[in-house]
Amino acid sequence: MKHVVAAKKILQARGLSKHYGGVVALDSVDLDLREGEVLAIVGDNGAGKSTLVKALTGAIVKTSGSVLIDGRETRIDNPADAKAAGMETVYQDLALVNEISITKNMFLGREIIKDTLIGRLFGVLDFPKMDAKIRDLFEKLDIRITDIYRDAEAFSGGQRQAVALSKTVMFGKRIAILDEPTAALGVRESKMAMDLVSSLKDHGLSVIMITHNMQHVLNYCDRVVVMRLGKVAAVCDVAEVDGDTLVGLITGAIEKRQGR
Numbered sequence: 001m002k003h004v005v006a007a008k009k010i011l012q013a014r015g016l017s018k019h020y021g022g023v024v025a026l027d028s029v030d031l032d033l034r035e036g037e038v039l040a041i042v043g044d045n046g047a048g049k050s051t052l053v054k055a056l057t058g059a060i061v062k063t064s065g066s067v068l069i070d071g072r073e074t075r076i077d078n079p080a081d082a083k084a085a086g087m088e089t090v091y092q093d094l095a096l097v098n099e100i101s102i103t104k105n106m107f108l109g110r111e112i113i114k115d116t117l118i119g120r121l122f123g124v125l126d127f128p129k130m131d132a133k134i135r136d137l138f139e140k141l142d143i144r145i146t147d148i149y150r151d152a153e154a155f156s157g158g159q160r161q162a163v164a165l166s167k168t169v170m171f172g173k174r175i176a177i178l179d180e181p182t183a184a185l186g187v188r189e190s191k192m193a194m195d196l197v198s199s200l201k202d203h204g205l206s207v208i209m210i211t212h213n214m215q216h217v218l219n220y221c222d223r224v225v226v227m228r229l230g231k232v233a234a235v236c237d238v239a240e241v242d243g244d245t246l247v248g249l250i251t252g253a254i255e256k257r258q259g260r
């Protein structure tokens with residue numbers, strides 16, 4: 001959807017850099033995430049996409065630069081800081097623990113304890129409550145998984161990714177950061193995961209998504225940041241680019257361009 005008025009910037013990076021010895025993985029990157037948009041990050045292997053996301057979410061120590069949330073400079077020095085600031089990161093395959101149920105995966109580290117004396121004393125988990133919340137959420141998000149007691153490994157890649165993505169909604173996160181959410185998925189599964197990414201928007205989230213899939217950029221994203229050699233090579237409105245232009249910007253065949 002196009003907006004004429006300037007949307008609020010929920011997350012901003014200013015001058016983010018990361019050096020590994022002599023390697024400049026990230027070179028003074030500025031980035032704005034607008035409220036309610038899906039922002040794609042594209043670029044060749046080694047362009048600095050993952051480093052950018054890790055610097056934003058405190059997964060690595062930045063060499064320099066700052067992060068602003070709602071326009072205010074916010075210290076994000078580790079993943080706990082990122083969580084507290086409303087960010088949830090989903091990686092392509094580390095999203096779920098194989099050997100435990102969907103319910104346990106959903107509430108891992110955030111379990112609901114039975115609200116009784118015994119429950120509070122002994123930390124008894126309230127499975128009926130957790131299950132009800134999950135079923136409710138899955139229905140809202142149109143995720144068709146009913147067998148939530150089964151171990152995560154019993155489900156397809158697309159279903160697992162859907163579960164991982166739904167956690168961002170369950171825990172009231174404002175910003176979802178996805179590093180190649182469909183890299184391990186087939187065509188049908190990818191579509192399911194991308195439809196879910198779109199529905200995150202309807203639930204009030206703003207999304208940053210690294211992807212190699214230009215069709216996903218064109219079909220599901222609002223704006224796209226093109227990274228090249230650790231720098232931002234271009235920022236484009238998706239409505240104003242095509243796949244060939246994006247590929248040209250990624251490879252460097254088309255020179256730097258700054259859109260809106």
Ligand SMILES: Nc1ncnc2c1ncn2[C@@H]1O[C@H](COP(=O)(O)OP(=O)(O)O)[C@@H](O)[C@H]1O
Binds near residue numbers: 026044050
């Ligand atoms: N832990 C690390 N140690 C040394 N160099 C790294 C490390 N992580 C990334 N790099 C380098 O930083 C650059 C950007 O990497 P990365 O952000 O992973 O790129 P992308 O995600 O776009 O493929 C590459 O040249 C990569 O080799």
Ligand SMILES: [Mg+2]
Binds near residue numbers: 049050051
């Ligand atoms: Mg990467």
